[in-house]
Amino acid sequence: MKKVVVGGILIGIGSFLLLGFFLNAVEKGVDAGDIAAVFLLGIAPVAAGGMLIRSHFKEKQKVALEKKKVLQTQQEKEIILLAQQKGGRLSIPEIVAGTSLSTIEADQLMREMTTKGYVDMQVTDAGVIIYEFYEIAHRNKLEE
Numbered sequence: 001m002k003k004v005v006v007g008g009i010l011i012g013i014g015s016f017l018l019l020g021f022f023l024n025a026v027e028k029g030v031d032a033g034d035i036a037a038v039f040l041l042g043i044a045p046v047a048a049g050g051m052l053i054r055s056h057f058k059e060k061q062k063v064a065l066e067k068k069k070v071l072q073t074q075q076e077k078e079i080i081l082l083a084q085q086k087g088g089r090l091s092i093p094e095i096v097a098g099t100s101l102s103t104i105e106a107d108q109l110m111r112e113m114t115t116k117g118y119v120d121m122q123v124t125d126a127g128v129i130i131y132e133f134y135e136i137a138h139r140n141k142l143e144e
Helices: 002-028 032-085 092-098 103-116 139-143
Strands: 120-123 129-132
Touching: 002 032, 032 092, 032 103, 092 103, 103 120, 103 129
Parallel strands: none
Antiparallel strands: 120 129
């Protein structure tokens, strides 16, 4: 929040000085010293203020992304533990009943895990989607 306040102050100061420059330029004209002053006292503070505000929101976005990754990791662990208990085969309703996930979260996570190759998606003759964790479901065969 400090970055936003300081950035806003810098933008305000720079804008005020730029306004003063333009009013002065209309009345008296412009020389090389005025142009240098505009860059140093007007444009530089506005640019620095903008960069400060931008960095604040980038940091905030980064923190939110990290929180999302941590939450997703916890949710994946919940699903894997449930899969171990259920023999490596799960449906969305089983995941919802056995974890803290909603139907939408469970469906999204299982689709991501399928895309990454961690889980196989199968459709039964009755049309039920079953997600199979091959390593868990076939552990006995893999150990031989």
